[in-house]
Amino acid sequence: MSDxxxxxxxxxxxxxxxxxxxxxxxxxxxxxxxxxxxxxxxWSVLYHLWKQDGLSQQDLCNATFRDKxxxxxxxxxxxxxxxxxxxxxxxxxxxNRIYLSEPATRLRDLTMDLANQTLxxxxxxxxxxxxxxxKSVLQRVYDNLK
Amino acid sequence: MSDxxxxxxxxxxxxxxxxxxxxxxxxxxxxxxxxxxxxxxxWSVLYHLWKQDGLSQQDLCNATFRDKxxxxxxxxxxxxxxxxxxxxxxxxxxxNRIYLSEPATRLRDLTMDLANQTLxxxxxxxxxxxxxxxKSVLQRVYDNLK
DNA sequence: TTGGATTAGTTGTTTAACTAACTATATGTC
DNA sequence: GACATATAGTTAGTTAAACAACTAATCCAA
Numbered sequence: 323m324s325d326x327x328x329x330x331x332x333x334x335x336x337x338x339x340x341x342x343x344x345x346x347x348x349x350x351x352x353x354x355x356x357x358x359x360x361x362x363x364x365w366s367v368l369y370h371l372w373k374q375d376g377l378s379q380q381d382l383c384n385a386t387f388r389d390k391x392x393x394x395x396x397x398x399x400x401x402x403x404x405x406x407x408x409x410x411x412x413x414x415x416x417x418n419r420i421y422l423s424e425p426a427t428r429l430r431d432l433t434m435d436l437a438n439q440t441l442x443x444x445x446x447x448x449x450x451x452x453x454x455x456x457k458s459v460l461q462r463v464y465d466n467l468k
Numbered sequence: 469m470s471d472x473x474x475x476x477x478x479x480x481x482x483x484x485x486x487x488x489x490x491x492x493x494x495x496x497x498x499x500x501x502x503x504x505x506x507x508x509x510x511w512s513v514l515y516h517l518w519k520q521d522g523l524s525q526q527d528l529c530n531a532t533f534r535d536k537x538x539x540x541x542x543x544x545x546x547x548x549x550x551x552x553x554x555x556x557x558x559x560x561x562x563x564n565r566i567y568l569s570e571p572a573t574r575l576r577d578l579t580m581d582l583a584n585q586t587l588x589x590x591x592x593x594x595x596x597x598x599x600x601x602x603k604s605v606l607q608r609v610y611d612n613l614k
Numbered sequence: 615t616t617g618g619a620t621t622a623g624t625t626g627t628t629t630a631a632c633t634a635a636c637t638a639t640a641t642g643t644c
Numbered sequence: 645g646a647c648a649t650a651t652a653g654t655t656a657g658t659t660a661a662a663c664a665a666c667t668a669a670t671c672c673a674a
Contacts, residue, residue, distance in 0.1 A: 336587065337495065338512060339488030340533045341606040344613040346483055347632085361632095363660060366484060380622060387486040392661060394624060399659075416622040416669045437483075444609045452605050459602040460487040463590045467490040493662080507662095509630060526652060538631055540654060545629075562639045562652040 336463070341444075349440045358433060360403065365433060367396050368405065368422070372430050376419045378411070387464075405429075487590075495586045504579060506549065511579060513542050514551065514568070518576050522565045524557070533610075551575075 335341065346362045353360065360368070370385040371377060377385070379393045386393070397420060400406040405426040411417040445453065492508045499506065506514070516531040517523060523531070525539045532539070543566060546552040551572040557563040591599065 334512075334515070335603065335606050335610075336488055336590070337491050337508070337583070338533060339485035339492070341609040342483055342485030342488060343533065343631090344610050346485075348613050349483065350632085361659065362483065378622080383622095387484060387489065388660095389662070390623060391625080391663085395660070398624095414622085414670075418623070441483075444612050446612050447608055448605050452601055455598055455601045456605040459594050459598050462593055463487040464490050466590050466592050467494050489661090496662085507629065524652075534630095535632065536653065537633085537655080541630070560640070560652085564653070 345440060345444050348443070349437060352436045352440055353433065356432065356436065358429065358436075360405070360429075363396055364400055364403075364405075365437075367393070367400060367420075368426055368429065368433075371406065371420060371422050371426070372434075375422050376409075378417045378419055380417075382420065400426075491586060491590050494589070495583060498582045498586055499579065502578065502582065504575065504582075506551070506575070509542055510546055510549075510551075511583075513539070513546060513566075514572055514575065514579075517552065517566060517568050517572070518580075521568050522555075524563045524565055526563075528566065546572075 349365075350362050353362075353365070366386050367382055370382060379390065379397060382388075382393045382397075383390055388396070397406060397408065397418075401408065405423055406420050407423065408418040409421055411419055495511075496508050499508075499511070512532050513528055516528060525536065525543060528534070528539050528543075529536055534542070543552060543554065543564075547554065551569055552566050553569065554564040555567055557565055
């Protein structure tokens with residue numbers, strides 16, 4: 323490395339993910355203040371089911387960047403909360419399809435509004451162009467390593 | 469919000485931190501392959517002690533964006549590994565100063581090299597300018613919310 | 615058709631994060 | 645000096661992440 327582009331510590335935030343942690347924490351707090359008792363991780367699963375209900379656990383792994391045991395346990399906890407249910411697929415009996423309950427469907431609009439508000443708060447003073455650059459960089463970082 | 473700058477889901481990766489998670493996971497794997505048996509979280513504490521030895525636990529909270537219980541337990545585990553030791557401050561007996569052991573000091577160069585390599589891998593195809601933008605955005609996001 | 619490889623999901627174990635409630639020391643004000 | 649307040653750190657409890665090892669169903673190829 324003749325000219326080390328990435329000096330020590332400079333990119334520490336890439337490794338720690340401090341910014342995304344801060345957003346997640348704030349969103350969690352906003353949920354709590356509105357009496358919504360789910361974790362951000364649980365919300366992130368519901369989020370993808372709101373886009374498309376009946377995904378398999380493997381689909382949820384891909385969508386949320388989590389491994390299979392993590393999804394197994396998140397679905398366990400969402401089932402305990404009666405927000406989703408596992409339905410074994412008839413076509414392929416290895417597969418569980420995950421379906422939203424009616425209460426989960428009702429959570430959608432409020433939590434989406436809170437998520438948008440939180441992102442707007444987080445991105446005060448950031449231009450649309452900067453956001454695009456940032457998203458693109460994060461995507462390439464992810465692709466480089468996955 | 470007449471023109472919602474941040475459409476639903478567009479910035480989802482900011483919340484999930486998929487990119488930083490991927491970097492952390494890769495770095496962890498690289499550590500393992502070199503027989504270095506510490507977690508990324510433990511490394512992130514050592515990292516700040518390498519910059520300045522003898523920080524208090526509160527200093528480490530601020531530096532690593534973690535809360536106090538998290539640091540208590542990370543220091544517990546680092547003590548078990550004989551990588552650091554707690555030394556109660558004489559001036560203020562509420563404070564523990566955390567000092568690196570000799571083996572911890574020896575981990576420094578190798579792990580730093582691996583971290584730099586990992587970041588270089590992660591940032592293939594990303595220009596220096598894009599990195600600067602990204603860092604700056606992540607910093608502002610963090611500052612907006614902290 | 616059978617036997618190996620792949621895929622979907624679960625379980626066990628360790629480490630870590632967050633909240634809340636706690637102890638102990640220090641500070642500052644009347 | 646005494647009391648309220650703030651600061652540093654710990655403990656307890658729940659949830660989640662990463663890894664390894666596992667079961668069960670499916671696919672595929674000889």
